[in-house]
Amino acid sequence: MGTNTTWHATSYRTHTLEQIQSEGADLVGTEVTVCGFMEANRGKGKICFMDLRDGTGRVQIFLKHGGVSDEELEAAQNLSRESTVQVIGEVAQKRPPKVAEGEPIPSPTYEVVASKFIVIAAAATPLPLGVTDTVSIGLDTRLDNRFLDLRRAHVNAMFTLRSKVLQYGRDHLITEGFKEINSPKIIASASEGGTNLFPMMYFDTPAFLSQSPQLYKQLTILGGMERVFEIGPAFRAENHDTYRHLNEFISFDIEGAWMNDDDVMCVQERMINHIWQCVADNDQDQIDIINHYRESQGDQPITVDVPSLPFARIEYCDAIKMIQESGADITWGDDIDSAHCDIIAEKYPGFHFLPRWPMEMKPFYIHHIPGDTGATGEQLSRGFDLNYGRDEMTSGGQREHNVDVLEQNLRNKDLDPADFSFYTDGFRYGAPPHAGWGLGVARLLMVLTGARNVRETVLFPRDRHRVTP
């Protein structure tokens, strides 16, 4: 956990379990009160050992005949796994475990010798999934019982890392002058067209759940906010059913004035570089926990390789050429699908940008420079993607700030400018050139942690088949 965290005593405990270990040498002989989940208990008769776990660490509790009442000892010995308990006792140095001949003697650890033992809430048996069991568990079973799944060390580490990634990303953007905003999630009309929206009733008015903060973050730039970011939900009523799609996801968005697509690509690579560097510097303990689990499953360990700057940039025209040269069937104007991404990723492992997509393929709000054309003479845009392997992380670009062009772009997409007046009106009174991007947080976490399904990196994922828990 964070090195700067101050764990104040609470009504239920004087110390966290991590404190018992890290401050153990000074605490020996001191009476403490600790709480936690009972991970395992050993021993019958006159003694009982208990592995206690809280959100910070683990400590062994030692109960013995005479040290606690007979009733307390029996309760401890008969307690079911994952029950919550409160223990009052003295910190003591643990007797070292037996080690094989020639093995190094481990550094001292600490335990609590109980004088009082209280069961707070007993766990029912059997558990729907074993928190410490080595058997693998199906994703569906895990998600149905996420409250228990989260108690597993590597799952907990995953979401600890997720919190860190958001924190480091946020910290970095603030150093570059970005301000955090919140845009509405209940909207009257589609923000981009294209994807399907979830309809809802807003009192007596039909409305939708927002698919993107796009138009609203642009309005804040028109409002002189200079640089903004938002970390918030986006909703898409698409029938996709893959390892990387959800119908509700957290989008990490930025928008900045007086910037073009190249400028915000630089912001993005600096931010990702910062996140990776911070994780490498501060959170190797969480990576180790994940690797410990991966090892038990026969998976290769993950390493936090800080990506160097700048990331590769492969313009759309060059990407098409590269794919064609590899023998795949693609023509200028086609989308670059997953199999094509594999071809690019072979030459560019790691993060890489794909800038300068055909204007035809990009949304109406993307900027283009007239006459900036591609291999076939078609108009290029200032839109880009960021990919890693076969997965798209980001979509972004410079935005159109000329209201006449913007309205023409709408008409070109068979959209009626009148439907977007709440947005286009913002461009009639002076508009700075601006650019931005949206990053899929769960997908970024997949790259960092080696997860093969976004559902691993989302607490309570929402897909076509799941709205609970």
Added chain:
RNA sequence: GCCCGCGUGGUGUAGCGGUUAUCAUGAGGCGUUGUCGAUGCCUCGACCCGGGUUCGAUUCCCGGCGCGGGCGCCA
């Protein structure tokens, strides 16, 4: 939505036209033990649903439901 595969104790699996349905983990009991992947002995617990073929279906066929993988689309 399309293509492919799979549904066996609480969890994860093996297997088969007639079995006492395998193993691990777990749960319950007794014993031993400053244990720490505790340990020894005993016990408990399962073939997704509906229809069909068959003397007999958990096994084969059809349908449903659920899950996993791939694709499209996207972040």
